[in-house]
Amino acid sequence: MASDGSNPQSRVLTGVHFMLGNYATSEGALAAGCDFFAGYPITPANEISERMSQRLPEVGGTFIQGEDELFSIYAVTGASIAGAKAMTATASAGYNHFQEGIGYAVAVEAPCVIVDVQRCRGENFATQADVMQMRWGTDGDYEIIVLAPSSIQELFEYTVRAFNLAEEYRTPVIVASETTIALMRERLDIPTAEEIEIVNRKYTDLSPDEYKPFAAPEYGVPDFAPLGEGYGTIYSINPHDEEGSIDWDPDVYERMYDRLTGKIAKNRDVICQPRSFAVDDADIVLIAYGSEVRPALDAVQMARDEGIAAGLLKLDAVWPVPEEQIKKATAKAKEVISVEMNIGKYANEIERVVAGRVPVHRCTKNRGIIHSPEEIYRSIKEVWK
């Protein structure tokens, strides 16, 4: 870090770097205002913790290495409720243990950022196999925001955005990192602090007598109140009404989960900002997320060079599903190819969205290695013939 030549006391290491992906994730968190990190060692996520243990005390934050992942996720939700911008990071097997706490964070609307550096089960090879566990892992009904970066630059930027979305929607936000990018070094441009947009949660202006901790506009987000100042909020996973009172009433339960899921699902067009590459005139539209975007984009270029009208829709948020944007990008396509580094999981969502209008082909690879551009290009040619 010293070789960066920047001021280590600063939260934002403005400048051009050649940085490890996991470090870029940590720097994104710091730039976003993260002041609490709890983690438990696991490869290939360790460099995130190591960087945070060094950098957080420098900026007045707290780093804790917990006794397990359950500690991490609950220390993070506790810190969040107490006012911190809190983050934890793990790899796939550790993410299993987070699921319980993610359900709590969803129910009490505790903003936090969770990084999953996806790895193959039992080994640290490349995969995108957790794309469904990030969406459906905890018990009960919920919607969740999952961002899938594809480069070191995006690890930084998406982590900043993850904090902003967490604060805006009072929800856990997942950064779906991968072994590929987490352990890679490439160029990272960190802008100045002034150039980075920061969103902070809203605290109530009301007195304790007037304040209702979980009252919000339809599909909206309630304001926070500080702890220990007489607001008497109960942050319970149990069904709770707008006052925060634990209450088993079918109407209360239905209303609570209608808002909790609606605040994300109804805002999917704002949350999801996918990018299109050569999609407008494309006969074949590839859809990819995370590191698979890189070979997919190369494959599109190879196809274009051979006169095949291919394009790419690059997803940033994989959850919620950018339904309208997928429909729009595939409206004129004759074939759709879902590119994934797993047995073919997100392809089901794409099939659901296009609803039989156009065939969805699967270009999957599940052997711990990212696709080469040639492999994806071969899929394009097979579909085209």
Add this chain to the structure above:
Amino acid sequence: MSPKLYPRRENTRPDSLPHMFCPGCGCGQVLNYFLRACHELDVKPQDMTCIGGVGCAARIPVFLDTDALHGIHGRTLPWATGIKMTRPDMPVVVFAGDGDALSIGGNHFIHAARRNIDVTCIVVNNLNFAMTGGQVAPTTPLAATTMTTPYGSSEPPFDLCKMAETSGATYVSRWTTAHAMQAIRAIKTAMQHTGFSVVEIITGCPTHFGRYALGTGDPTKVVDWIKSAAIPKTRADKMDPEEMSEGLVVGEFVNTQRPVFYGSTIYESGDNDETS
């Protein structure tokens, strides 16, 4: 200070009473002790965060006029750690059942004690899993009958206070609902203590432990059993271990000071002057 005064209703959550504890349940008494301790110390739950997990004792903070976290089994101390690191100025009190502190949350308990987080942990030990209907707990006495040990428990119980002490807690005491004044005094000492303070309170559960293990659902008989099982530390120190193997030693076991935890890494000076 007015020892005869009924606990301060003003520190209970508006419209939360009556509570949902069974008749004769010790949780109501622990709630009572805590309110009394707050009153005598002239501190308010409104200025704190109180934490419950899952179980009967976990409901205690719901009846207090306080900010509360509730509803996850065994994760009370990770929550407390995250909150205390973020708001070191604010008192944090955990109400944990024996299942919460010693079974599902046992690992967290050990590490909270090892770190010496500045949190008070009141462990309400009713010797069984009561909310779920009276199953065996890690604190259930050997040979006791419960809903999942119909032929008697084959598992030796934990001694929570010994574990707290060897793990590094800096204040540890055990009392029972048959020792109200001592329990209130211990809660007051714990709340004034800087560091991880543990007060274990053995409570009666007539509905489950009473009926299944003791053969009585009569609250007074359950308290009589607790009283007969309790051996004051001063007496226990003179007894041989065989003689008191069935007993529950009550008293203050640890009251010491060492640096409290403010994060995993020592920064700059290496001497955290916030520890007192």
